[in-house]
Amino acid sequence: MVKQQVEREHTPSMEDYLEAIAMLRDANKAVRVSQISRRLKVRMPSVTSALEKLSEKGLVVHERYRYVELTPEGESVAEGVVHRHEALSRFFTEALDIDRKTAEEDACKIEHVISPLSLERMIKFIEFIQACPLEEPNFPKRYKYYLEHGQLPEECLARGLEKEER
């Protein structure tokens, strides 16, 4: 992992906390230390100390023993993380046909390190394979066939032969 030129604004850990807070809130769950702790599988003191850091950076509001809220800035950081997470998760499931669990796990890791360009391209990639109506069975289907059978589907081989016959 050679150092990249642009330093990330927030650490993976801090991004995880922000993401968890946003997701708990969106799921209408009380955003409390215990909930965050459960979701991230860390102990409560870790949450308390993370919230302190996030407070100092102006990303969350947290009064002792009370609920947690995102500031507008924290909100926008969280939004970015969630957006990356979802794009990655969709890419893994829809483009690569990966099971949801693995897709989620990988998205959780990669969301902290992927470049904006690569992310954008994955999004464009999904758009493209969904928008292009060419061919039947279409691209994802043929790809899945290849995954399942270990060899190219009929129509690929057939066309390939055609060419060679010429």
Added chain:
Amino acid sequence: MVKQQVEREHTPSMEDYLEAIAMLRDANKAVRVSQISRRLKVRMPSVTSALEKLSEKGLVVHERYRYVELTPEGESVAEGVVHRHEALSRFFTEALDIDRKTAEEDACKIEHVISPLSLERMIKFIEFIQACPLEEPNFPKRYKYYLEHGQLPEECLARGLEKEER
């Protein structure tokens, strides 16, 4: 980054050191502390202390002030990292049409966290788009067209219309 069930054997940092050592050696450069330091952009004392840890784990051989070598086990770990790196880098450049620099940077990060399944699928994906001779311009070309022009290439639209006309 919710904790995954399977603990990684080695930390990203340790993987980076092993990868760097393997790559320096493959480039026929002397594998020395200074070289590793330059390549990973860390100071020499960091390298020294990393090598000490890797020694303890039986992954490298390093006598004070001397060259560094991988043990067979270190070799096989390094091989895995390099393999992941290359697969990712290829996927980014060949499937997503990302510039080499960005592809390399992303590969350097993601190589430490991606699941075996996702990696395998990316490899299969490249195999597939390269092996399937169907369509002209082929999949990657149409995708690139979409990237450059922001809209689907002619033949996608044409075929789409055909269908609607039926």
Added chain:
DNA sequence: CATAATTGTTAGACAAGGCTAACAAATTTT
């Protein structure tokens, strides 16, 4: 070959981010 330059190591500091144990506040139960 003696000195200079380079390379490598040691010692020690520090930040991040986890943990446990002990205690305190808040909430629930009886």
Added chain:
DNA sequence: AAAATTTGTTAGCCTTGTCTAACAATTATG
């Protein structure tokens, strides 16, 4: 409302992985 339970905090420790400063070994140079 008092006691019990749950939730949250504090204090302090630990590991990883960096760094700088100072020193030591090695290698190159005049």
